[in-house]
Amino acid sequence: MATILVVDDHDMTRTMINRRLSAKGYSILEASSGSVGVRLFQDNDVDLVILDFMMKTLNGMQTFEKMKEIKPSVPCVMVTAYAHAGLVKQFMQDGGADFMVKPIREDFERRIGAACPL
Numbered sequence: 001m002a003t004i005l006v007v008d009d010h011d012m013t014r015t016m017i018n019r020r021l022s023a024k025g026y027s028i029l030e031a032s033s034g035s036v037g038v039r040l041f042q043d044n045d046v047d048l049v050i051l052d053f054m055m056k057t058l059n060g061m062q063t064f065e066k067m068k069e070i071k072p073s074v075p076c077v078m079v080t081a082y083a084h085a086g087l088v089k090q091f092m093q094d095g096g097a098d099f100m101v102k103p104i105r106e107d108f109e110r111r112i113g114a115a116c117p118l
Contacts, residue, residue: 017050051076
């Protein structure tokens with residue numbers, strides 16, 4: 001079973017992603033902040049990370065950079081309502097696996113499956 005770490009400061013978003021991906025057979029870890037996400041990432045065998053961008057303390061890019069230092073081979077997907085073209089470009093150039101804009105659409109599970117096959 002593949003394990004996905006969901007890092008988002010909104011409880012409802014984490015819960016919705018957890019439900020949708022658990023139903024597909026993924027094991028889900030949840031973090032409510034970038035710093036908690038980095039700790040969970042370091043302490044667990046994670047196959048994919050889903051990150052929000054707008055979070056307190058560490059934003060999604062800062063969290064992504066810290067995770068890349070720890071385990072650079074783990075793919076990360078940014079899922080955020082903040083879709084500035086410069087952010088998308090930077091994230092993808094820095095090794096991001098995919099970038100999705102909230103609200104989460106019907107192709108979410110397919111795109112996650114492409115980044116992290118079961």
